[in-house]
Amino acid sequence: MNLKSTIIKQPTVPGENGIIYPSANVMLDLNQLKKVYPTPKGDYVVLEDLNLKIMKEEFVTIIGHSGCGKTTMLSMIAGLNEISGGSISVLGNRIKGPGPDRGVIFQSPSLMPWMTALQNVLLGVNQVFPDATKAQRNDIAKYYLQKVGLEDAFHKKAADLSQGMQQRVGIARAFAIKPKVLLLDEPFGMLDSLTRGELQDILIEIWNKEKITAVMITHDVDEAIFLADRVVMMTSGPKAKIGDVLNIEFERPRTRKSVLEHDDYYKYRKHLIDFLEH
């Protein structure tokens, strides 16, 4: 696999218990991952022999046809779905169930509608920073809500916010818990294209600052190129695996304009569309 050399900045460092991990720059490691759903007609293999290493501070988008198992893979990384075979490790430690080291932005905003925007973000912050004072936790939550442009909506009930604003809270909630890995499951799939563009800009702006390793599922080829360092293409199921990987060499920080005007943009786009159409 051809990895971008620019993102490998840190030298090999001893991990926990003094063991030296050979690839200290690997944040997320999917190894021979397999997912089987038992059905009355026999086992249905969704994913098989899926191998993927994602580096620290890398933004990876995953693209593939509907029903190919993208969401299954992401929810396995999140720990919400059982692993049938193989393993998933974060910084060399095998995951056991869900945890706040892997923040998730769901397809539907999944906010608690009875809580305010601030309370929704605090729900996670309180959990991750139990030793911080109340004021500190409030500051963290407010900081991220400001980052997503919701400084006027701290105390609005989530149920009273528009879809786009709810998803902004979702983004703030995910970043505010300072996860090691951010998992995004088609977070803008339910939004209109204008709002989607706005939220992509907001997402990439925060991400540029925080540099949290991100894995994002999308159906949108342009979104995949605009956001990612690498686009991972999955083959159609059953027994889906990684079909192809495309490195996106645009410099960061990117603007939509610079990306669209770049000479390589249509080359990348064609590559992805060719893959999806075959």
Added chain:
Amino acid sequence: MKQSITLGRVSKFMGLGFLSTLKDLFTGNLEREDFISFLRKVIVPLASILLFIGMWHLGAKALYQREANFKVEKALTDQGPAAADEMKACIASGDVSCQPNTLPAPSQVWDSYKSLLKDHNAISADKAAFKEKTEVLNTERIASGLDPITYTGRPSFIDQIIMSLKTVFAGFLLALIIAVPLGILIGLSPTLRSAFNWFIQIFKPVSPVVWYLLVFMIVKTILIDSTDDSSFIISFISVGLCSMWATLVNTAMGVSSVDKDYINVAKVLKLGPIQKVFKVILPSSLPLIFTGLKITLSVAWMVLIAIELLAQSPGLGLFVWEEFQNGANDSNSKIIVAMFVIGIIGFLLDRIMLTIQNAVSFNKNEGI
């Protein structure tokens, strides 16, 4: 920003939307387009109330006539024409001894209502006088460790309403204390759910009368060496046990059917079990819990009458039963007064629950 509380908001909140239309009428705020809605919300209900009273009046009159004719007929066949004429004159004079006993007319019910109020005032005055008379003696008795002398006269209609409300609230609280926690546990644990399922399915349809008898059997034995009146205890426990099922089932359903997205969020954030219950599961099942509580309160109020009657607890149920047994001239109209009081209080209780529900839960319901 604090939102100003207007009559419109409050009345809509309580499911009394027609009040704001009424206010618009008096303040002249009513637009031409609102006129139809005004007709529908104010005029139509008023007209239907008048129609109802009119039909009631005519029906009562017809029944009265039928009963009167029968009385005259009976006097004629049993005692001859002279007695029949006497009976006719007696009925026409409105004498208490020979009034036809049937459905009372609206005006009679209104009179009974006024006489019940008058009776209440008389009893209250009596009570106050009694209190004044015994005040000195009672302070002496308390000082020397004796029980004070209490008023033992007949309760007034208002006292009986208060007694009924006390019983229904005690019963409702009992249902709440048992059914909500139990419902949460059953909703959370599939094991408990299958353990309790037979219990719920079998006991849910049991009639209030049988619950009363069961509670009577148990409480009577427990309080065997007490000389106090146990009718209140027996009736509120019976009311609670009869009415708790709706809350139990709704709570369990609400808790077990929390949106999977919320559960996933709780899992990702690794909320502890207590936080998960109080921050996610309970708030999201609150609407269903309240639906259950609303049904529980209305069931409690409905079965209360039957249970008070059986338990001889001095509330509205006993009032209705005693008036029926009494068979006095105005007994029937007093029973109808009680019927309206029961209905109106039931309606108000439902509105109170709706208001609380709207205040605490995230999706708003407009009452029907």
